[in-house]
Amino acid sequence: xxxxxxxxxxxxxxxxxxxxxxxxxxxxxxxxxxxxxxxxxxxxxxxxxxxxxxxxxxxxxxxxxxxxxxxxxxxxxxxxxxxxxxxxxxxxxxxxxxxxxxxxxxxxxxxxxxxxxxxxxxxxxxxxxxxxxxxxxxxxxxxxxxxxxxxxxxxxxxxxxxxxxxxxxxxxxxxxxxxxxxxxxxxxxxxxxxxxxxxxxxxxxxxxxxxxxxxxxxxxxxxxxxxxxxxxxxxxxxxxxxxxxxxxxxxxxxxxxxxxxxxxxxxxxxxxxxxxxxxxxxxxxxxxxxxxxxxxxxxxxxxxxxxxxxxxxxxxxxxxxxxxxxxxxxxxxxxxxxxxxxxxxxxxxxxxxxxxxxxxxxxxxxxxxxxxxxxxxxxxxxxxxxxxxxxxxxxxxxxxxxxxxxxxxxxxxxxxxxxxxxxxxxxxxxxxxxxxxxxxxxxxxxxxxxxxxx
Amino acid sequence: xxxxxxxxxxxxxxxxxxxxxxxxxxxxxxxxxxxxxxxxxxxxxxxxxxxxxxxxxxxxxxxxxxxxxxxxxxxxxxxxxxxxxxxxxxxxxxxxxxxxxxxxxxxxxxxxxxxxxxxxxxxxxxxxxxxxxxxxxxxxxxxxxxxxxxxxxxxxxxxxxxxxxxxxxxxxxxxxxxxxxxxxxxxxxxxxxxxxxxxxxxxxxxxxxxxxxxxxxxxxxxxxxxxxxxxxxxxxxxxxxxxxxxxxxxxxxxxxxxxxxxxxxxxxxxxxxxxxxxxxxxxxxxxxxxxxxxxxxxxxxxxxxxxxxxxxxxxxxxxxxxxxxxxxxxxxxxxxxxxxxxxxxxxxxxxxxxxxxx
Numbered sequence: 001x002x003x004x005x006x007x008x009x010x011x012x013x014x015x016x017x018x019x020x021x022x023x024x025x026x027x028x029x030x031x032x033x034x035x036x037x038x039x040x041x042x043x044x045x046x047x048x049x050x051x052x053x054x055x056x057x058x059x060x061x062x063x064x065x066x067x068x069x070x071x072x073x074x075x076x077x078x079x080x081x082x083x084x085x086x087x088x089x090x091x092x093x094x095x096x097x098x099x100x101x102x103x104x105x106x107x108x109x110x111x112x113x114x115x116x117x118x119x120x121x122x123x124x125x126x127x128x129x130x131x132x133x134x135x136x137x138x139x140x141x142x143x144x145x146x147x148x149x150x151x152x153x154x155x156x157x158x159x160x161x162x163x164x165x166x167x168x169x170x171x172x173x174x175x176x177x178x179x180x181x182x183x184x185x186x187x188x189x190x191x192x193x194x195x196x197x198x199x200x201x202x203x204x205x206x207x208x209x210x211x212x213x214x215x216x217x218x219x220x221x222x223x224x225x226x227x228x229x230x231x232x233x234x235x236x237x238x239x240x241x242x243x244x245x246x247x248x249x250x251x252x253x254x255x256x257x258x259x260x261x262x263x264x265x266x267x268x269x270x271x272x273x274x275x276x277x278x279x280x281x282x283x284x285x286x287x288x289x290x291x292x293x294x295x296x297x298x299x300x301x302x303x304x305x306x307x308x309x310x311x312x313x314x315x316x317x318x319x320x321x322x323x324x325x326x327x328x329x330x331x332x333x334x335x336x337x338x339x340x341x342x343x344x345x346x347x348x349x350x351x352x353x354x355x356x357x358x359x360x361x362x363x364x365x366x367x368x369x370x371x372x373x374x375x376x377x378x379x380x381x382x383x384x385x386x387x388x389x390x391x392x393x394x395x396x397x398x399x400x401x402x403x404x405x406x407x408x409x410x411x412x413x414x415x416x417x418x419x420x421x422x423x424x425x426x427x428x429x430x431x432x433x434x435x436x437x438x439x440x441x442x443x444x445x446x447x448x449x450x451x452x453x454x
Numbered sequence: 455x456x457x458x459x460x461x462x463x464x465x466x467x468x469x470x471x472x473x474x475x476x477x478x479x480x481x482x483x484x485x486x487x488x489x490x491x492x493x494x495x496x497x498x499x500x501x502x503x504x505x506x507x508x509x510x511x512x513x514x515x516x517x518x519x520x521x522x523x524x525x526x527x528x529x530x531x532x533x534x535x536x537x538x539x540x541x542x543x544x545x546x547x548x549x550x551x552x553x554x555x556x557x558x559x560x561x562x563x564x565x566x567x568x569x570x571x572x573x574x575x576x577x578x579x580x581x582x583x584x585x586x587x588x589x590x591x592x593x594x595x596x597x598x599x600x601x602x603x604x605x606x607x608x609x610x611x612x613x614x615x616x617x618x619x620x621x622x623x624x625x626x627x628x629x630x631x632x633x634x635x636x637x638x639x640x641x642x643x644x645x646x647x648x649x650x651x652x653x654x655x656x657x658x659x660x661x662x663x664x665x666x667x668x669x670x671x672x673x674x675x676x677x678x679x680x681x682x683x684x685x686x687x688x689x690x691x692x693x694x695x696x697x698x699x700x701x702x703x704x705x706x707x708x709x710x711x712x713x714x715x716x717x718x719x720x721x722x723x724x725x726x727x728x729x730x731x732x733x734x735x736x737x738x739x740x741x742x743x744x745x746x747x748x749x750x751x752x753x754x755x756x757x758x759x760x761x762x763x764x765x766x767x768x769x770x771x772x773x774x775x776x777x778x779x780x781x782x783x784x785x786x787x788x789x790x791x792x793x794x795x796x797x798x799x800x801x802x803x804x805x806x807x808x809x810x811x812x
Contacts, residue, residue, distance in 0.1 A: 002460040003550055004619075006557040006629040016561075069528055070571045077531060078564040084542070085557045085629075088550035089463075092542065096465040099543050100782035103477075106536050107786070107793040113532050114797040117525045118804045130803050137796060166465070168779045324464075341458050342623055 001322060003088045004342045005362045010373035013086030013366075018306070020082050022299040024075035026191070028146075029184065029298075031068040031112075033192030035142040037219060038064065038119070039135030046128060052208045058123050060199045065120045067195070069113065087367055089322035090156075090313045097162070097171050098152050105148040111141035146188070147181055154180045157309045158237055163316055175237040183230035187298075190223025194267075194294045197275055201287040210279040217276035220290075224268050239315060241401065242308035250402050253307045256300045263297035310402035319404035321367045328407060336363055336408040348411040357419025360412055371423065378423040386421040393417055457768055458620040460547040466777035467543065473783075474544050475758065475771075481536035483754045487747070488530040493603060493647060494654020495523055496596040498683060499577070503589035515676055518669070520578040520592075522661055527571050544771045545761075551619050552612035557629035559605050566605075570598035600647065607643045608633055614764035638701030645691070645698045649753075652687025655680045656731075656746060659739055664805075681735045684742070688732055692725070706763045710756070717759050724752035 008016060038061055045054035084091045095102070115138035122131050154176035155162065162171040196216035203209040235243060246257045270290060275282040313320045323331065327339075337343050337356070340363040345356045361369075361377070369377040381389055393413050397405035406413055467474065499516050506513030541549055553560045573595030581588050612618065612633060622631050633639070658680030665673040699707060709717040731745035 002547075004554050004623050004628045006554050008557075008629065020564075066575065069524075070575065071568065073528065073531055074564060074568040074571060077535070077567070081561055081564050084550055085554055085561060088460075088546075088554060092463045092546045092550065093465065095539065095542050095546065096463045096468070099468055099539060100779055100786045102539050103536065103786045104782075104789055106532070106539070107789045109532050109535065110529075111793045111796050113525075113528045114800055117528070118800045122804055122807075125807050126803060127808050130808070134800055134803070137800065141793075168468070168782050341460060342620070342628075344624070 001089075001336065001340045001363045003322075005366045006085050007362065007366045007370065009370065012368070012370040012374045013082070014368055015374045017079065017082045017086055018303065020075055020078040022295075022302050024072070024079055025302055026295050026298045027067060027072040028076060029188040030064075030191045030195050031072045032139070032142045032146050032185070033188035033190070033219075033223065034060075034064050034068065034195055035112075035116075035135075035139040036189065037192040037196055039132050039139060041215075042132060042135060052205060053212065056200070056203060056208065056212050060196065061120050061123070063195075063199050065116060069116055073109075073113070087313060087322055090318055093314060093318060094152060094156075097155070097166075097168070100168065101148050101152055101172060105145050108141045108145040108148065112138060112145060115141060143185070143188075146184060150181045150184055151177045156314050157242065157305070158239065159315055159317060176234060179230055179234035179237055183227060183234050186223050186226035186230055188223070190220050190227065190267075191294065191298075193217060193220025193223060193271075194291050197271075197282070198284070198287045198291060201282055201284045206280065209282075213275045213279035213282045217271050217274075217279070220271050221268065221276060224264060224271075227264065238308065242315075245308045245310065245402055246304055250307070253304055253402075256307070257304045260297055260301040260304060263293050263300065267293045267297060307402070311397060311404040321364050321404055323364075323404065323407055328405070331407045332409070334409075335412050336360060337412060348409075348415050353415050354419045354422050356412075357415040357417065360408065360416040361419060364407060364416075377420065381420045382424050384421075384424075385426070386417055389420050390414060390417040457616040458623075459616045459768060460551055462547050462774055466775040467771075468777065468779040469783055470776050470778070471544060471771045471774065474540050478537055478540035478544065479754050479758050481533065481540065482757075483747075483751050485530065485533040485537055486750055486754065487653070488526060488533050490650040490653035490750075491526045491657045492523070492530045492654075493599055493650035494652070494683070494687070495519070495526060495657065496574070496592060496599055497647075497651055498654055498658060499523070500589065500592045500596045503577075503581075503592050507586070507589070511672070511675055514669070514672055515679065516588075516592075517581055518665060518672065519658060519661065519676070520574075520581060523574045523578055524571075527574050531567065531571075545613065545765075545769075548613040548616055548765070548769065549609075551616070552609050555619065555622055555626070555628060555631040556605075556609060556612065556633075559632050560609060563602050563605050566598045566602050570595050570602070573598065603646055604643055607639065607646065611639060611642060614761060616765075616768050638698070641694060641698040641701045644694045648687055648691045648694050652684050652691055653746060653750070655683025655685075655687055656735065656739070656742060658683065659735070660743065663739075677739075684735055685732055688728055691728070695725075702760065703764075706760055709759070709763060714759075717756065720752050720756055720759075724749045724756065727752070 006013060011019075038057060041057045041060075042054065045051070045057060080091075115134050118126075119131065119134045119138055122134060126134065151172040151174070155171050155174045158174045158176035160170060160174040161167075162174065164170075193216045196219060197213060200209060200212040200216050203212055235246075238246075241249075245253050248254050267290060270286075270293070274286060274290075309315060309320075311320055312318060313322070316325060318324050331339060335347070337346050337348065337360065340346075340359065343359040343363060345352065345359050348356050365377065369375050369380070372378055381392075384392070390413065392399055393406045393416060396403050406416070408416075499520055502512040502516040502519070506516050573591060577584070577588060577592045577595065584591055612631070622633075659677045660680075662673045662676035662680060665676065699710060702710075705713075710721045712718050727745045727749040731742040731749065734741040734745060
């Protein structure tokens with residue numbers, strides 16, 4: 001409303017954020033878990049006087065740098081870019097609340113990147129002890145950056161006492177922060193195992209490959225063992241409505257929550273009976289299969305985490321379309337068009353009802369819905385006559401609990417309804433004639449030229 | 455018609471504007487030094503890579519200098535995060551609007567940087583394997599980064615012109631704005647790119663010092679070569695700078711031509727420092743570096759003054775409410791000092807390693 005609305009066709013803004021974010025999460029957690037895996041493996045190689053294992057750690061560090069420093073760093077920036085384009089109001093709010101948190105995270109990034117390069121280029125240059133210390137510095141900085149960004153992320157779903165105090169501490173140490181941090185740390189350890197399995201499967205020496213494959217599988221299993229406990233703890237901190245959405249309130253979200261458990265369980269089972277028990281038979285194809293399952297698990301879990309936050313983008317403070325909860329009474333009274341800075345119509349124009357409705361759609365709905373693509377509004381109202389559309393809009397948050405209420409005047413609602421009704425051919429109406437006594441009801445289609453507009 | 459500008463976030467700023475603007479300018483200087491090494495570095499590598507097909511010196515130079523590029527890309531990106539953060543905090547309603555209006559190209563920055571970054575790694579790690587294709591790989595990488603510079607330059611210019619927002623919104627689909635390539639716009643882009651070539655030349659001369667033991671001849675050649683780029687780049691930069699200055703709106707240009715004493719003094723000192731850097735470059739690299747960092751810092755301040763002047767009729771961040779989050783700020787400052795000390799320790803350990811235990 002406050003900003004012009006970018007409406008990328010087919011995918012929609014939300015899906016663009018989702019694709020970038022899921023890929024980033026899959027790599028950024030490896031950036032942390034892998035950062036632990038490297039010095040631990042290096043130390044193990046020194047202790048066991050195992051030069052072959054050391055050589056593996058060295059080659060893994062190259063893979064690590066190429067994946068983490070390039071894709072991880074740039075996709076992280078990509079999330080920031082995309083959220084600012086799709087929901088600038090929420091991004092601006094987060095930056096106002098957390099600018100020093102982000103600044104602190106930036107310091108950790110600097111340390112992290114410097115340490116990663118020095119670790120990678122320092123294998124032949126640094127003595128063992130210094131090289132290991134640099135590895136630990138990397139891990140410390142990487143985990144600290146997770147600690148910070150995790151607090152900002154969980155704030156969006158569980159802002160807790162910030163809603164009353166507006167203090168940084170209340171925002172950061174919100175109810176979901178600690179359990180989510182534990183869960184993400186466990187995911188990072190598990191993903192360190194997933195990625196290590198990929199590189200381990202390419203080791204030529206059979207004995208070393210078996211050893212490293214089994215070792216990597218242990219990382220994966222250890223990480224996933226901690227996830228359910230941390231996950232349940234995290235779920236216990238969710239607002240009740242968010243919990244309800246994931247547990248049957250919204251079937252798609254429930255299915256995805258189930259898929260999250262399914263993919264995670266599949267990863268564990270395949271890992272246990274595959275690389276852990278039969279490391280000799282493990283190969284690159286199997287490793288990629290596991291990685292794809294782990295990516296699927298990450299993807300659906302993050303999708304569920306985002307979905308349960310609906311209808312808010314910052315819980316109890318800002319709705320998914322960027323409208324602040326505090327502004328609802330004013331907007332209901334004044335109407336949304338008066339506050340929609342970029343709308344071409346500043347009030348409902350009865351002569352251009354449908355194009356006014358489209359403006360209202362852009363201002364209020366387009367941050368989640370596309371017209372014809374992902375979360376298509378055309379499909380959502382297919383087969384609905386105008387009167388049903390208007391009824392749904394009047395009770396939007398009651399009929400669909402994960403959607404924000406319609407905000408605006410009655411005229412604006414009718415204009416939006418009028419535009420929505422134009423998206424599909426007018427449905428054939430069905431009329432039921434009252435049957436004469438003793439006969440069945442006759443159902444027949446009515447002419448389609450009936451009511452389509454207010 | 456009054457310009458359409460979104461309302462600022464109704465949450466107080468977490469520090470006074472002067473502090474946020476100081477951090478914005480300070481962190482921008484850090485970013486711009488790395489960015490100059492990157493943009494100028496890939497240009498130098500492209501030229502040397504093509505010349506290296508017939509010239510051993512250039513080939514060897516491209517091979518060695520390319521190894522330094524991946525960290526330069528990483529630090530350009532990372533150091534760019536902070537100034538963008540403070541920019542969004544203070545000037546968010548202008549920056550977000552211009553970004554959304556040009557959303558497709560702005561988002562493309564992420565993909566161009568990703569491809570360019572992998573291009574740098576590809577060239578750096580596999581120059582020999584790439585053979586005759588190597589110059590084309592680094593050329594494509596350079597083109598990608600120039601596109602990034604172009605889009606950045608467009609957005610940073612557009613955000614200063616809120617009077618254009620609504621007319622552009624009416625004329626174009628949201629996200630597809632890129633704006634006409636005007637002479638002042640081109641001057642701004644060239645000002646950055648030519649400056650980058652000059653600073654990267656100085657960077658190469660510095661880098662060559664680390665090759666003195668392993669490749670003494672190349673080190674001498676590369677130092678002279680880098681200084682040549684610096685001298686030529688800085689010379690051209692004076693002309694491009696003048697073009698840029700005279701392309702500014704009259705009232706803003708006048709600030710730097712005596713209308714505002716501070717602005718004029720800053721510009722004069724920045725130019726004098728650049729000249730001193732040219733004089734010093736052949737004798738003392740350290741002195742030249744100090745002078746050129748001084749020029750870059752002053753130019754960053756001047757850039758900020760230009761921004762403030764452009765926006766003066768529309769928005770003054772000093773009118774925004776402030777409620778300091780001092781405890782977290784002090785934590786940030788302490789961590790910054792600790793973080794930089796840690797980086798310094800690691801760099802020292804890397805460049806002056808202790809003898810390896812057997």
